[in-house]
Amino acid sequence: AVNHKAVEAEMARQGLKGRSSRKKMPTTRDPSKVPAADLVARDFTREHLDELWIGDATYIWTDEGWCYLATVIDACSRRLLGWSITDHLRTELCLDALAMAVATRGGRRHLVGGVIFHTDHGTQYTADAFKRACRSLRIAQSMGTVGDSYDNAMAESFFSSFKREVVDGEHFASRAEARRETFSWLNWYNAARLHSSLDYRPP
Numbered sequence: 001a002v003n004h005k006a007v008e009a010e011m012a013r014q015g016l017k018g019r020s021s022r023k024k025m026p027t028t029r030d031p032s033k034v035p036a037a038d039l040v041a042r043d044f045t046r047e048h049l050d051e052l053w054i055g056d057a058t059y060i061w062t063d064e065g066w067c068y069l070a071t072v073i074d075a076c077s078r079r080l081l082g083w084s085i086t087d088h089l090r091t092e093l094c095l096d097a098l099a100m101a102v103a104t105r106g107g108r109r110h111l112v113g114g115v116i117f118h119t120d121h122g123t124q125y126t127a128d129a130f131k132r133a134c135r136s137l138r139i140a141q142s143m144g145t146v147g148d149s150y151d152n153a154m155a156e157s158f159f160s161s162f163k164r165e166v167v168d169g170e171h172f173a174s175r176a177e178a179r180r181e182t183f184s185w186l187n188w189y190n191a192a193r194l195h196s197s198l199d200y201r202p203p
Contacts (some may be wrong), residue, residue, distance in 0.1 A: 005123070017199040033126035039142035040118045045153045046076040050105060053081065053139075055119040056155035057094060060085075060182070069122070069182060070094045070100035072117075073158060078195050079203035080158075080186055081105065085179055094124040103170055108137050118142040120152050160191075 012018070038111020046052045054077035066166040072082040079192045081192045082101030086093050098117070102108055117139045119125040125143070134141050172178040194200045 009194075015051060016095045027073055033121075033123070035121050035126060035143040036141035037153065039116050039140060040151075042150055044075050046101065048072060049076050051116050053057075053099065053101060053117045054152065054154045054158075055094065055117055055125065056159060057089070057122060057124065058159045059165075060167055060172065060178045062094060062178050064173075064175050067172075067175050068093055069162075070097040071155075071158065073154065074203075075154060077203050078198060080190050083186060085182055087175060089124065091124045091127040091129050093106060094122075098130075098133060099139075100150050102127070102137060104156060111137060111139070115139045116142050117183050118152065119155075120142070120144065121146050150176050 002093035029106075040052065044052065054073045054075055055071065057068055057070040060069060065087060067085055068088060068089050069085045071080055073079065074081050081104045082097040082099070083092050084100065086096075102111065105111060112154070112199065115137075117134060119141070121143055122131060125141070131141065162185065166181055170181070172181070190203050192202050195201060
């Protein structure tokens, strides 16, 4: 057993510093669109698979410009069900991640329980095309309030880990390089990342 002061002293001796996240860059929202009701109320605890999915998108800078990553996570298992990475923030980014999540679960015929899909108010999620896709899949959209990270805390935590462990302090010469590193981390996250909420098991 070693206390934190001993760890801090040894890190200082070796010139080591912990990684910290950068300031969050706000994504776009369309105030003319009516958001979905909040069906989650900050309670992300679920006992069964496919009761609640969490969606969000983030950004990665490269020498070729921005990459954007959208993900879908199952609240019960913490498993990353779907993801998409592109050079744009159009609705297709989040639609592709949703389609991958549905395919991961075996297709729409296996979504029999009525999934709640919780996101922020990003224009991708309030877009008519995204709403239509959710309705056709019998997925109920849910959205928290604007500018409150607690209302989408599971997605915020996921991306905080991703940014700290993959993006912050790194330099990507190309979007292809950023995609490779992202893909590697996402696969590791599903297969090996330990979660205290899962009794320290991976998703």
